[in-house]
Amino acid sequence: xxxxxxxxxxxxxxxxxxxxxxxxxxxxxxxxxxxxxxxxxxxxxxxxxxxxxxxxxxxxxxxxxxxxxxxxxxxxxxxxxxxxxxxxxxxxxxxxxxxxxxxxxxxxxxxxxxxxxxxxxxxxxxxxxxxxxxxxxxxxxxxxxxxxxxxxxxxxxxxxxxxxxxxxxxxxxxxxxxxxxxxxxxxxxxxxxxxxxxxxxxx
Numbered sequence: 001x002x003x004x005x006x007x008x009x010x011x012x013x014x015x016x017x018x019x020x021x022x023x024x025x026x027x028x029x030x031x032x033x034x035x036x037x038x039x040x041x042x043x044x045x046x047x048x049x050x051x052x053x054x055x056x057x058x059x060x061x062x063x064x065x066x067x068x069x070x071x072x073x074x075x076x077x078x079x080x081x082x083x084x085x086x087x088x089x090x091x092x093x094x095x096x097x098x099x100x101x102x103x104x105x106x107x108x109x110x111x112x113x114x115x116x117x118x119x120x121x122x123x124x125x126x127x128x129x130x131x132x133x134x135x136x137x138x139x140x141x142x143x144x145x146x147x148x149x150x151x152x153x154x155x156x157x158x159x160x161x162x163x164x165x166x167x168x169x170x171x172x173x174x175x176x177x178x179x180x181x182x183x184x185x186x187x188x189x190x191x192x193x194x195x196x197x198x199x200x201x202x203x
Contacts, residue, residue: 063142066149069186075139082153082182082193083137089195094129094161096121106183106196125165132158132173140179150183151193154201177201 060068067073085104092100096117102110120127140152154177161172179201182193 061144065144066142066186069144078151079137079139079153081191082151082180083135083155085182085193085195086135086137086153086155086157086180087131090157090159091129093117094127096126104195106194109195109198123165125163127161127163130160130162132160144186147186148183149186150181150196152179152181154179 063073063075089101089104091097092104093113093116098114098117101113105113135155135157138154140154142152143150156175156177158173158175161174163170163172177200179199180195181197181199183196184190184193
């Protein structure tokens with residue numbers, strides 16, 4: 001009788017062990033070392049192809065097109081320089097300093113400024129300008145025309161003009177709004193821009 005009980009217990013134990021094997025013996029999730037093995041078995045992703053020359057600029061306009069050819073172009077740095085050029089040109093025009101203007105203006109713009117300076121001299125007038133606060137400069141837009149980049153900057157300025165003439169002295173406080181167009185060759189080693197155009201704008 002005792003031998004029969006032992007036999008029954010042995011059979012039951014075998015059944016239990018078999019069921020445990022069926023459950024615990026299955027692999028659930030990733031097993032240790034599987035990630036490395038799978039990585040070796042998986043094909044490597046195809047490398048990204050490099051864009052052909054000029055492809056980066058295809059379909060781009062404005063600032064994006066310029067940065068495709070000049071990745072280091074910085075808007076804030078450009079506007080700071082444009083503001084300095086604006087103040088320099090306004091002061092030089094008021095003072096009649098043709099030498100300063102000649103290096104900053106396009107030929108036709110210089111001709112227009114030079115004519116106005118000549119008229120003031122003929123009338124016996126002199127002028128000085130004092131900015132009441134730092135002019136505001138905002139980028140209106142950028143265009144690429146062939147190998148030339150043109151940037152339009154909107155300036156808002158308040159300055160005091162002091163004039164002397166045959167009728168005496170005068171002081172005039174002015175507030176102006178203008179859009180100036182600067183240009184230079186793309187990717188030029190010379191960082192200087194030339195004033196190409198001056199247009200009136202809404203204040």
